[in-house]
Structure formats: structure tokens, C-alpha cells
Amino acid sequence: MAQSKGNVFQRLYVGNGAFDIVGKRKRWYVLFGAILLVCLASIVFRQFNLGIDFTGGTRIQLPAQSASGTISVEAAKESFTKAIGKEPTAVQTVGTGAATTIQFRSETLDAPQVAKLKEGLDADLKPNGGVSAISDSAVSASWGGEITTKALIALGVFFLAVAIFLALYFEWQMAVAALVAVLHDVIITAGVYSLVGFEVSPATVIGLLTILGFSLYDTVVVFDKVKENTRGLLGLTRRTYGEAANLAVNQTLMRSINTSLIALLPVLGLLAIGVGLLGVGTLKDLALVQLTGMAIGAISSIFIATPVAVELKMRDPKYKAQAARVQQRRDNLARKASGEVVTGGDVVESTDDESLKAELRHEKALAAAAGVPSRTGKATDARRRPTGKKHR
Numbered sequence: 001m002a003q004s005k006g007n008v009f010q011r012l013y014v015g016n017g018a019f020d021i022v023g024k025r026k027r028w029y030v031l032f033g034a035i036l037l038v039c040l041a042s043i044v045f046r047q048f049n050l051g052i053d054f055t056g057g058t059r060i061q062l063p064a065q066s067a068s069g070t071i072s073v074e075a076a077k078e079s080f081t082k083a084i085g086k087e088p089t090a091v092q093t094v095g096t097g098a099a100t101t102i103q104f105r106s107e108t109l110d111a112p113q114v115a116k117l118k119e120g121l122d123a124d125l126k127p128n129g130g131v132s133a134i135s136d137s138a139v140s141a142s143w144g145g146e147i148t149t150k151a152l153i154a155l156g157v158f159f160l161a162v163a164i165f166l167a168l169y170f171e172w173q174m175a176v177a178a179l180v181a182v183l184h185d186v187i188i189t190a191g192v193y194s195l196v197g198f199e200v201s202p203a204t205v206i207g208l209l210t211i212l213g214f215s216l217y218d219t220v221v222v223f224d225k226v227k228e229n230t231r232g233l234l235g236l237t238r239r240t241y242g243e244a245a246n247l248a249v250n251q252t253l254m255r256s257i258n259t260s261l262i263a264l265l266p267v268l269g270l271l272a273i274g275v276g277l278l279g280v281g282t283l284k285d286l287a288l289v290q291l292t293g294m295a296i297g298a299i300s301s302i303f304i305a306t307p308v309a310v311e312l313k314m315r316d317p318k319y320k321a322q323a324a325r326v327q328q329r330r331d332n333l334a335r336k337a338s339g340e341v342v343t344g345g346d347v348v349e350s351t352d353d354e355s356l357k358a359e360l361r362h363e364k365a366l367a368a369a370a371g372v373p374s375r376t377g378k379a380t381d382a383r384r385r386p387t388g389k390k391h392r
Helices: 006-015 023-046 073-084 111-125 140-169 172-196 202-229 239-279 281-313 317-337 354-370 379-383
Strands: 057-062 090-094 100-104 137-140
Touching: 006 239, 023 172, 023 281, 073 090, 073 111, 100 281, 111 202, 140 172, 140 202, 172 202, 172 281, 202 239, 202 281, 239 317
Parallel strands: none
Antiparallel strands: 057 100, 057 137, 090 100
């Protein structure tokens, strides 16, 4: 069907189906399939940069202020290596102003190594408070393992609840498509962490769970519009199921973009504050996973969820037959427009203008019925009788 032309922003605003997203779904499968393969390969071979909470180790913390001024991260790292002959796993500043501290994370150190390290840091850096201001703590890997186990259980329960809800509210095809999109988001977000080398902390795992709801929310909005556009479709021959679904994606496209941009702005602010101003690792880890996951979630609801739902739906013989009737009607209209006389063969409904207008009225009536609640007259209305008075 011919679509009205215009610039990109006009087509986004109008939402008249000018972007053929569902019709070109195979190219999206190839594109995102390639991205998934890269992410899976990175997860398997490169793996993750696990934080101290998952691998275990020792955490050392000291004030970032000394008698001679602020202690730099480079100087602190050099002093650490000089003291015990090993480089720390990570060094970062935490906090602001007089409360700023420098944190070291390293492999597990025994008591003599910790004592030697504290003496070396105090001799080289001279932090305020001396050796007594330098603290240490041992971190067990079991706590991070428990967090991971509970997160996986929560993920499984989430997938099960989502599948049941969507299958009851929509259709099983949409439930499967939504799960495919959410799983796609999880794998790509995890793959980005593996590729870039972001440190995986408990905050990262928690943040990963929070993005699932955002991805599902956007998908449900699109599916609700698809359900509205395809109600009673089997009795019509104006659009196929895929075309009606593509129209729904276009109609919600501007909303999806606006929602995603507004949701990402606070996350960007959180990332800027966590990294640029406070230097807090927890904020940084949480913001990074949310930024990646929310952006991927918005994309998957448009380019993955609906195309997969259409792919599954078009396996139904009823919708295949309806698509064939749509194509046959269009072929007859094309021959009629070219002046060719159509004789013999099967006659397809809606080949004349009056039938098409009736079909359009039917679609508008279905849309109105879906959007406006029915009004039930009160019992008193039925018993009301004319009073004979004139109303001015």
C-alpha cells in the first residue's frame, strides 16, 4: 500500500505506517543476530571483569588528604606496588571534599602483607591520621555468589510470570515474542559489559534486573496497539496482519522514542555524577547497566518483539488465507485500474469502492468500540415518559 511521503520527523509525528519495520524484519534478524553472536562470543571467551564481591580479596581504604595536599590515584597505586610488589586490582577515589578517600582492591592478602602495606602507604603518602586512618577488610566471594544465585532465581520467576500474563492478556505468540526481546536485552547488556570490560558488581546484577521491567513496559504498549489494530481482521481484506502490526509500531514509535529519551536523561545524570563528581563505584555500575539496558530495551520492543510476534502469527493458516485474500483483492483492483476486464475465477470481496468504504467504516467502528466504554442506560430511563412540556 502506498504511504504518504514527507521528511522523517513528519512521518514520525503522523505515524501513518510509512516506516516498513515489520515488512523488513529479516534484515533486523540478521543485524541483531550478528550483534548477539558477538556478545555471546565475548561472554564465552573474554568473560567478565568480576568485582571483588565475586572473586574475593582485600579492600584497603585511606584518606585522600595529606599534610602536603591531595593524594593522587597514580601516587597511591605506585606506593601500593612498591610496598608488596603486586599491583592492586583497582584503585579509585570515593566521596568529595574532606571526606574523600582512596580505595584499593586486590587479591586476598594475609596479615603480614596487610601490615607491611599500611606501613608503606603511610611512609610514602602520609595520609591524615597516619597508619591508624588506613583501614582494611577481607571480602568473601560467597556473598557475590549468593547475589548471583538469587538474581538468576528472580530472573526465572520474572520470565514465568511475564509469559503467563502476556499469554492471558494477549496471545501466546506475543508472550513468546516478548520473552525473546527481553532475553535479547539481557544478553546484549551482559555482552557490552564483557566487551568493554566494565567491572561486574552486585549493583550491576541489581541494575540488570531493573531494566527488564522497562523493556517489557515498552513492548506491552506496542502489543496493545497491535491488538487494537488487528481486532476483527480476519473478516477484512484491507490489510494483512503484518501490515496492521507495522501500523501499530509506527503509531507508537514517537511515544517510544520520547519515553526512552526522558528515561535515559536521569540515568545519564546519575552516570555523570557518579563518575565525574563523586567517583562512587556503586553509582557508576548501576548507571552503566541501566543506560545500556534501557537503550537496548527500547530498540528491541520496536525491531524484535513485534516482528517476532508477526512471524509466529503468520504461521496460522487463518491469517495466511486472509493475507492471500488481501493480495487477491489488490491484484483485482490493479487490473481494474489498468482497464483490464476481470472475468472468471474467484471473486474477492471488497473489489469495488462501496465495499471498501463499508470496510473502512467497519474498521473505524471497531476502533471506536475499543476506545470508548459502552454506556448502559439506567432503569429509570426506560420508565421515563414524555411530560408534554416544551423544552426551550
